[in-house]
Amino acid sequence: MDELEAVYNSPEAGPDSVFWWDRRSAAPPHARVVVSIIGDDHCSVLLRTSIMSHFLVQPGVDGDEVVTMRGARVAMPGGAVLPRGHGLEALRSVGDVERLQAIHAWRKLPEWRDDPLHERLGDVVEEALDKAYDLVLAGTEGGPAGLRHFGNLMLLHNAVMSGGVGWVRLDQPLQLVAAGAAGADYLGLPDLAAVIRRIHTDSDPDYEWRLGALYHEYSGPFGDDAGAIRAAVARRIDAEPQEFGLQPDTITRPRTPPA
Known part of the structure; x- marks a missing residue:
């Protein structure tokens, strides 16, 4: 052998x-x-x-x-x-x-690019993400609920992807984690929300590795970074565009073909 x-x-x-x-x-x-x-x-x-x-x-x-x-x-x-x-x-x-x-x-x-909604809503999701970041980073109250939840979840996502679950637990505020979990719940991702809520509470000595693996599988399986999150946002926009500050007629256009 x-x-x-x-x-x-x-x-x-x-x-x-x-x-x-x-x-x-x-x-x-x-x-x-x-x-x-x-x-x-x-x-x-x-x-x-x-x-x-x-x-x-x-x-x-x-x-x-x-x-x-x-x-x-x-x-x-x-x-x-x-x-x-x-x-x-x-x-x-x-x-x-x-x-x-x-x-x-x-x-x-x-991947998210293979989702049936990607062709129609892929660009809309990315535009919504830009607005979501602007909204939550401004630190003001209010704004469309969908954008706020999307922005909060993606801020948490970026922290996990940059430093790992352990860094989020040690160096990031509870408020960031709680808001990210609420965003996952809002977008219909309960398994992801449950993993996020365990970041500050899990007592397993191997929590960093195990929760990190779970987070990656639920947020974007097989290395499709945030693919599951983007697909969930597309479904929500398709059903309730006004929650993202959009009107129905703004989400029917096809995606812009690549140059």
Whole structure:
């Protein structure tokens, strides 16, 4: 048994384990292979490059599958939950990423950009975010409720992404966390709200790692930064535009095509 296999199959490599390998070449595309252990017998294999992110999948499996990863329930493309041995094979193949891509089937990583509302409301959400920041950073009362909740949640999100859950717990005020949790509740993200409320109360010695993993899975699974938050805002804007200071006729325009 080689060293990689011994580590991969060791008792310490339990359901929360993640293995990754980076290829930094002189010219792009750079590549990263990420293997996440799911339960005792399964895994997922994610291939990221500077131009794409895909899951390795078993061909012929459609739809989505909901699994628990690092304590959070997330939806993955059908066929992306693989026998555990597939992860070891992928890690052994990282020296030749092009061959790894060629001999397996892959499915695009689900992201906010794939949400049905993104085409119509993606730009509207980003415009709302700019206004939300302006509103909450001004420190004044009032304003559209949707913008205030969006801004509060994203201020908390930025703090977590910049310094981690531990930094927020030690250096950020309770008010920031409470307002962020209220924003998650308002946007219909109760699991994210529950994780945020645990930042200052969780007594687990490993709270920083575990809550950080949960926060990432609920705010934007698989590295889709704030993707779940943006999708939730789009749904709320679609249903109640006035809560974001918008009129219905302002959200029907298609997104501006890229130049």
